[in-house]
Amino acid sequence: MKHFTALFTELDQTTKTLNKIQALAGYFEIATDRDKLWAIAILSHRRPKRSVNATLLALWASELSDLPAWLFEESHHVVGDLAETITLVLPPPREVSSETLTFWIEFIRSLDPLTVDQNKEKILWAWDRLDAMERFVFNKLLTGGFRIGVSQQLMVKALAKHAQVKENVVAHRLMGNWSPDLSTFQELVLSEDSLDLSRPYPFYLAYALEAPVSDLGELTEWQAEWKWDGIRGQVIVRNRELFVWSRGEELVTDKYPEFAVFLDLLPDGTVIDGEILPFKNDMPLSFNKLQTRIGRKTLSAKQLKDVPVAFVTYDLLEWQGVDVRGWPLHERRKQLAELCNVGSSVLRLSPTVNVETWEQLGEERLRARTLFSEGIMLKRKDSIYRDGRRRGDWWKWKIDPFIIDAVMIYAMSGHGRRANLYTDYTFAVWKNDQLVPFAKAYSGLTDEEIRAVDRWVKQNTIEKFGPVRSVKPELVFEIAFEGIAKSTRHKSGIALRFPRINRWRKDKPIHEANTLEDLVKVLESNS
Amino acid sequence: MALLEFNDCGIYCQLADVYLDPWKPVKKALITHGHSDHARWGHEQYLCTVAASPVIRHRLQLTTKLQTVEFGEILTINGVQFSYHPAGHIPGSAQIKVEHKGEVWVFSGDYKVQPDNISEPFELQRCHTFITESTFGLPIYKWEPQQAVFQEINEWWRKNQGEGKVSVLAGYSLGKAQRILRNVDASIGKIFVHGAVETTTQILRAQKLTLPETIRVIPDMKKKDFEGALVVCPPSAVGSPWLRRFDPYSLGIASGWMNLRGARRRRGADRGFILSDHADWNELNQVIRGTGAEKVYVTHGYSEIFSQWLNENGIQSEIVKTQYEGELSEIVEGVDHESNVVGAMDSV
Numbered sequence: 001m002k003h004f005t006a007l008f009t010e011l012d013q014t015t016k017t018l019n020k021i022q023a024l025a026g027y028f029e030i031a032t033d034r035d036k037l038w039a040i041a042i043l044s045h046r047r048p049k050r051s052v053n054a055t056l057l058a059l060w061a062s063e064l065s066d067l068p069a070w071l072f073e074e075s076h077h078v079v080g081d082l083a084e085t086i087t088l089v090l091p092p093p094r095e096v097s098s099e100t101l102t103f104w105i106e107f108i109r110s111l112d113p114l115t116v117d118q119n120k121e122k123i124l125w126a127w128d129r130l131d132a133m134e135r136f137v138f139n140k141l142l143t144g145g146f147r148i149g150v151s152q153q154l155m156v157k158a159l160a161k162h163a164q165v166k167e168n169v170v171a172h173r174l175m176g177n178w179s180p181d182l183s184t185f186q187e188l189v190l191s192e193d194s195l196d197l198s199r200p201y202p203f204y205l206a207y208a209l210e211a212p213v214s215d216l217g218e219l220t221e222w223q224a225e226w227k228w229d230g231i232r233g234q235v236i237v238r239n240r241e242l243f244v245w246s247r248g249e250e251l252v253t254d255k256y257p258e259f260a261v262f263l264d265l266l267p268d269g270t271v272i273d274g275e276i277l278p279f280k281n282d283m284p285l286s287f288n289k290l291q292t293r294i295g296r297k298t299l300s301a302k303q304l305k306d307v308p309v310a311f312v313t314y315d316l317l318e319w320q321g322v323d324v325r326g327w328p329l330h331e332r333r334k335q336l337a338e339l340c341n342v343g344s345s346v347l348r349l350s351p352t353v354n355v356e357t358w359e360q361l362g363e364e365r366l367r368a369r370t371l372f373s374e375g376i377m378l379k380r381k382d383s384i385y386r387d388g389r390r391r392g393d394w395w396k397w398k399i400d401p402f403i404i405d406a407v408m409i410y411a412m413s414g415h416g417r418r419a420n421l422y423t424d425y426t427f428a429v430w431k432n433d434q435l436v437p438f439a440k441a442y443s444g445l446t447d448e449e450i451r452a453v454d455r456w457v458k459q460n461t462i463e464k465f466g467p468v469r470s471v472k473p474e475l476v477f478e479i480a481f482e483g484i485a486k487s488t489r490h491k492s493g494i495a496l497r498f499p500r501i502n503r504w505r506k507d508k509p510i511h512e513a514n515t516l517e518d519l520v521k522v523l524e525s526n527s
Numbered sequence: 528m529a530l531l532e533f534n535d536c537g538i539y540c541q542l543a544d545v546y547l548d549p550w551k552p553v554k555k556a557l558i559t560h561g562h563s564d565h566a567r568w569g570h571e572q573y574l575c576t577v578a579a580s581p582v583i584r585h586r587l588q589l590t591t592k593l594q595t596v597e598f599g600e601i602l603t604i605n606g607v608q609f610s611y612h613p614a615g616h617i618p619g620s621a622q623i624k625v626e627h628k629g630e631v632w633v634f635s636g637d638y639k640v641q642p643d644n645i646s647e648p649f650e651l652q653r654c655h656t657f658i659t660e661s662t663f664g665l666p667i668y669k670w671e672p673q674q675a676v677f678q679e680i681n682e683w684w685r686k687n688q689g690e691g692k693v694s695v696l697a698g699y700s701l702g703k704a705q706r707i708l709r710n711v712d713a714s715i716g717k718i719f720v721h722g723a724v725e726t727t728t729q730i731l732r733a734q735k736l737t738l739p740e741t742i743r744v745i746p747d748m749k750k751k752d753f754e755g756a757l758v759v760c761p762p763s764a765v766g767s768p769w770l771r772r773f774d775p776y777s778l779g780i781a782s783g784w785m786n787l788r789g790a791r792r793r794r795g796a797d798r799g800f801i802l803s804d805h806a807d808w809n810e811l812n813q814v815i816r817g818t819g820a821e822k823v824y825v826t827h828g829y830s831e832i833f834s835q836w837l838n839e840n841g842i843q844s845e846i847v848k849t850q851y852e853g854e855l856s857e858i859v860e861g862v863d864h865e866s867n868v869v870g871a872m873d874s875v
Contacts, residue, residue, distance in 0.1 A: 012788070013797055067666055068839065074832045075667045084788055088667035420789060447793065448766075 003031055004039060004101040005134045011148055020150060024158030033185035035101045040188075041180045042141070043148060043155050045249075050144045051111040052119050054082055057143065060120055061086040064127070077467045078420050080413060083139030087132055095129035105180075108141055152202075153388045163189045171202045171387045175249065198243040198251065200234045201271060201317045201325065202387035206377065206394035213397060214358045216378065223329060223381050224353040224361055226373040227396055228312055229287045229483070230277035231294075235259065235311060237266040238321075246276075257299070258309050258346050265347050269321030272336065273385075274313030274350065282345070284312075284372045287497065288485040313340065314350040314377075317385060325385035332385070368399045369526060374482065375399045401480035401498075402522055404514045405505055407435055408475045411457040412468045414442065422457040422469070423450055425501075427479055429492075431516040435473055438492035438519065439481070444501030453504075476513050478502040484523045494519055530607075530625055531632050531658070533824075533847050538634060538658065540625060543604040546570075547623050547634050550850040557609060559636025560620035561586060561701055564851045574602075576611045578647065579619030581730045582701060598647065614638035615649030616804050617702030618731055624652050633818065634658040637851075639803070640810040643673060645709050645736060646702075649814075657820035658847070662805040663783055664825070664833030670783070670807040673710065676800055681712045683779060683798055688716060688755040693776040697796075700724045700761045702804050703781055705731055705738060707759055713739035719753060720744065721760035721769070748772070765794065783807075815842065827851040 010023040028036055041047070062072035067089060079085040099107075107126065111119050123142075130138055140146040156174065160167040170189060176199040178188060209216075216222060232247040242263050244253040253259070256276065266272070278285035278293075289307045293299065316336040317325050324332060340349035353376060355361050365376050375398035383393035406427035414423035424442040428435035445453065453475065460472040483497035493516075532539050537549030537556075545555040552569035559565050559575075561582040566575070568587060575583055577595045584593055596602055598621065602609045611621035616637040625632045633654040640649045680696070687694045698704050700723040708718065708728065718741050720728060725743040732738055744758065753773055762780065764770060770778070780796045783803025791799035806814060815823055815837065823844045825834040830846045837844035 012792075015795060015797075065666065068836075071666065071832065071836060074829075075665050078665060078829075079667055079787055080789055085667060088669070088786070414789075420787060421793065 001097060001099055001101050001104055001130070001134055001137070003027060004035065005137050007039070008137055008148060009133055011150060015149075017154060020154055021158045021161065024150070024155060025161050028159065028162035032100065032102075034180075036185050037180040037183065037188065038101050038105050040155065040159065040174065042146065043150050044152055044174055046179070047141065047144060047146065048105055048109045049112070050142070051108060052123065052142060054143060056116065056120070057086060057123070057139075058082065060123060061089060061127075064124065065089040065091060077413065080420060083136060083143045086127075086139050087136040090127055090135065093128050093130060093135075096131070097129040097134060104138060104141065108138075156388075159189060165189060168202075168387055172199070175202055176200050176245065177251065197238045197241060198236060198245075200236060200243070200245040200249070201273075201323075201385075203232060203234070203247050203273070204315075204386045204394060205389040206396045207389060207391050209378070209395040209397045213362065213378075216395070219356070219358055219361070221381055223333070223379045224355070224364075225314055225350050225377045225379070226353065226368065226371060227375045227377045227398065228275040228277055228284070228350070229372055229374045230275040230284075230290060230312070233274060233276045233311065234317070235262055235266070235270075235272050235274070235313070236318075237262055237270045238268055240268060244276075252276075255293070255296075255299075256309050257304070259311060261344065261346055262311075265342055265344055266339065267320070269318060270339070271316070271318035272311075272313045272339075273315035273317055274311050276309055277312050278307045279310035279312075279345070279348070280308055286372055286485060287483065288495070310346050310348050312348045312350045315385060328382040328384065329379055330381045365397060365399060401482055401502075402484065403502060404429065404479050404481075404519060404522075405476055405508060405512065406439070406479050407473045407510045407513045408453075408471060408477060409435055409437060409473055410468055410470050411453075421450065422454045425453075425477075427477065427499075428473070429514050429516050429519060430511075436492050436516055438490065438494060438516070439479060439496050439499040441477075441479060441499045441501050444480075445504065449504055473510050476505040476508040476510055478505055484519065484526065486523065492516060492519070494523060530627055530630055530656075531634070533849075537849070540607060542627060543607040543609070545574075545604060545609075547625075548636065548851070557623055558583060559611075559614065559623060559634070560617055562617070562637070562699075565636060576619050576621050578734065579621065581734060582619070582727060585726070585730055612652050613647035613650045615640060615643070615646050618646050618705070618734070618736060620646060620702075622650075622652060624654065630655055632656045632658070633820075635660055635814075637662070637805055638814070639806045640814060641670060641673060643706050643710070643804070645706050645731075651814060651817045654818050654820050656822045656824070657815060657818045658824040658826060659811065659815060660805065660851070661811065661825050661828030661830050661833040663803065663807050664811055664829040664836075666808045668783060668786055668803075668807045669809055670801060670803060673802065676781075676802050677710045677712075680707070680779070680781075680800055681715060683777070683800075684711070684715050684757050687777045691754075691775065693753045693756055693758060693773040694779065695758045695760060695770060695773055695776045696779045696781060696800075697760050697762045697765050698781040698802070699804075701727045703802070704728065704759050704761070705736065706802070706804070707781060708738045708741065709736070711739075711757065715757070717742065717756040719756050719758045721758070721764055723761050724759050744772075750774075765796070 007023055007027040011020055058072055062069050076082060076085045127135060156167055156171045160170045173188060177196055234245045236243040242253060244256060244259055246252045278290040293303055293307055316332045319335055337349055340347055353364050355364060368375050378395045378397055380393040406429050408425045409428045410426035411422040412424040414421055426437050427439050428437045457469060457471055461469040463470045479499055480502040481496040481499040485495050487495035528541060536546060536551040536553050538547040545557055546553045547557045548559055548565045549556050550567055555572045556570040557574045560579050566583050573593045577597055580593060580595045596611055598611055598613055608626040610624045612624060614620040614622045614636050616639055622636055623634045631654040633652045637660050638649055642648050684694045698707055704724040705728055718739060720741045720743060722743060728741060758773060777797045779798040779800055780794055781800045781802040783805060784790045785799030786801045823837055823842055824847045825844060826847050826849045834844040834846050
């Protein structure tokens with residue numbers, strides 16, 4: 001645990017990629033293979049299940065530090081993180097720990113089947129032998145949500161450096177279903193054969209286009225497609241088995257029973273990339289419809305009938321059991337088109353947008369909303385399929401968002417990097433002379449603006465409710481959003497998709513903010 | 528009539544017609560220390576300790592309007608006795624004791640108990656009523672002894688030196704900066720300071736505070752001048768182009784707020800050193816018990832929470848709204864103590 005805690009401390013103390021890679025590589029040099037595997041697992045969000053609930057942890061920590069529960073709770077609001085709050089209030093440990101990371105992971109996993117009293121005894125034993133930083137790491141492993149500031153890409157770099165294996169090979173091996181229990185470091189990183197049938201390829205992700213589109217050169221070198229507003233997915237058919245992965249590396253095969261037909265449509269050794277979209281009568285539906293299906297454990301017959309899904313595919317990654325990511329896009333596309341030419345309503349080839357000039361493409365882009373598309377994807381025709389987010393070959397050219405001016409009426413303190421700082425705001429628009437809340441947003445301001453708003457909030461609070469403050473209606477912000485839908489769950493009767501702060505309208509008095517009527521007009525003209 | 532009361536201008540003693548650390552212009556102001564939220568512009572008369580006076584005189588450009596007293600000296604105004612006692616916050620900082628017909632009130636100003644090697648050590652005063660700050664009035668704030676923090680700072684400086692980086696450390700130009708200068712291992716390398724730090728440092732040096740040699744950063748200096756050096760600057764310099772000249776550098780911030788990981792991370796500092804000039808949770812509790820006060824007024828900081836805690840523990844307590852900025856001035860990072868914070872907000 002000492003080594004891993006030191007690694008965490010080092011990673012936490014730097015924002016520079018190079019230092020992070022160095023720290024990771026340094027850790028891989030000294031850690032045991034078992035600990036290494038767990039470190040990789042933790043850094044790629046494969047953590048032991050939460051085995052003790054947060055309320056109990058808070059209770060035990062406040063008992064141990066002789067604090068009333070309300071005071072612990074207030075402290076928690078200020079810190080914004082349970083694991084850290086516990087770490088800060090506990091009395092210093094009386095013992096020292098020399099146990100390994102693997103020991104503590106096993107320890108946390110051993111909590112699961114036991115009774116509350118036994119769990120308590122064990123946790124108190126642990127807290128009494130871990131120093132402050134070790135406690136924090138331990139608590140984080142216990143409570144989940146451990147953000148360490150290391151992207152998958154960064155870890156892949158460090159691991160590749162350590163194991164002397166190519167980055168893209170490491171990236172691929174770390175995908176999908178592996179568990180530190182079942183693998184050894186040898187098998188996971190160093191061995192040549194892939195045992196895992198379900199293992200997906202790393203997704204290739206595009207950056208948003210910022211420069212004028214004509215800077216991309218000749219249109220003939222580019223393939224334009226619609227950018228779909230669904231769930232990015234990868235479909236794998238191998239050895240007469242079907243696996244559907246979402247971009248979050250979650251296996252979602254069971255959530256989309258419609259895709260069972262792929263076993264008939266796709267031969268073994270096929271992997272395709274695309275978008276899971278709600279699709280009915282040959283038309284995509286709004287993403288909001290899909291949201292009613294996400295997160296459900298069981299799907300009713302009605303849901304399946306009301307919101308059927310299709311897989312709109314745009315790339316071929318594996319063909320006849322061979323990794324074809326190195327083929328140029330036009331060749332992958334040709335093979336993919338052949339594969340999709342089976343007249344299925346579930347397996348659909350994402351159409352290309354065929355125009356002569358960038359201007360014409362710009363005009364097409366304006367049509368995107370009517371197709372429930374978010375804009376245009378541009379892909380270089382001779383590009384290979386790369387891994388992770390990369391510049392150069394793929395770009396997303398999204399349509400401009402909707403814009404509305406709104407008044408801030410509540411502020412809440414943030415978490416993590418934004419703990420103890422009022423960063424999460426609730427916005428309202430006018431309905432007659434009332435301000436009706438309609439959206440929450442917490443991004444889009446610069447750090448300097450956040451500090452200024454934070455100060456303003458502290459000086460203009462009307463009432464406090466736990467971490468939330470109601471504030472004097474005075475500040476106006478421009479809110480951007482991607483979509484709008486009716487909602488019965490919200491007071492305003494509408495729900496926005498991806499609302500965020502576009503800018504602070506210091507020039508606008510509150511009576512110039514938009515009205516609910518304005519929002520309803522946007523809703524009506526877009527459905 | 529209470530001996531001290533709280534009104535729009537500040538903490539008021541009607542019997543003597545004087546204010547303690549008032550925030551609006553008044554006739555006579557008794558000042559605890561030179562930080563800008565306690566020593567403000569525009570009063571007709573100022574009274575502070577001899578030790579606090581040079582900084583206050585300089586900052587507020589006072590010539591004739593400032594009177595001084597020694598620590599412990601009793602000053603009687605209209606039958607009310609006033610005396611100043613070390614608060615341990617910064618050099619010259621005081622608690623103000625007010626006594627009338629056997630009734631004793633103490634206003635703490637800002638204070639800390641842990642010795643810092645530059646401030647007159649905190650002296651506990653028994654009283655009936657205590658007016659306390661609560662900047663760090665939550666059980667999550669518990670400071671390590673300063674030796675441990677300075678060991679970390681020294682190690683960080685040495686490590687940076689080894690990596691060819693300048694060590695830039697931000698701390699308030701009055702108090703924190705000199706505490707750093709006094710306690711850091713000056714044998715490691717040269718120490719440079721920002722102009723704002725140098726001004727205050729010179730004033731304190733003239734008061735016989737022994738501090739290592741410092742070099743003021745001036746525009747003509749070249750990168751190689753700073754090789755292996757420590758640079759002490761105010762927090763307002765963080766994120767400003769002023770820092771560019773030191774590249775490559777490692778940025779450290781010395782503040783009690785660095786106790787929280789979120790605060791450390793959002794400043795984009797490489798290192799946060801938990802070094803505060805305010806009492807931590809244990810010190811606040813220890814001092815309040817020690818005063819024997821029956822009634823405690825809680826001013827700036829986590830006042831509501833801290834006051835509730837005192838009430839639950841058998842100490843009658845109330846919140847007082849003041850314009851001291853213990854919370855604001857440090858929480859809202861990037862704003863220096865010496866800049867007029869309220870004014871800065873108005874210009875937004």
